Amino acid sequence: MKNIKVLGTGCTNCKITLKLIEEVAAAKGVEVQLEKVEELKDIMSYGVMSTPGVVIDGKVVHAGGVPARTKVEGWF
Numbered sequence: 001m002k003n004i005k006v007l008g009t010g011c012t013n014c015k016i017t018l019k020l021i022e023e024v025a026a027a028k029g030v031e032v033q034l035e036k037v038e039e040l041k042d043i044m045s046y047g048v049m050s051t052p053g054v055v056i057d058g059k060v061v062h063a064g065g066v067p068a069r070t071k072v073e074g075w076f
Helices: 012-028 040-044 069-075
Strands: 002-007 032-037 053-056 059-063
Touching (some): 002 012, 012 032
Parallel strands (some): 002 032
Antiparallel strands (some): 002 053, 053 059
8 A cells, every 4th residue: 555645735736636646546446545734844844845745655756736647647
């Protein structure tokens, strides 16, 4: 199971990113544990300056803007 955190303060792009990850994981049959991180100090602790950010198993894999579906598919 992959532990995935979506970093963002609740903006539309953050919500779209969360939904996109859920959809791709379900389509690929991958079990994920999704967490939304909205506290600015927690987001900054990952070194992410522009949201949405995506952290998989403790590693930042994306920051700034909604990731392309093909990029998300590559994570799985």
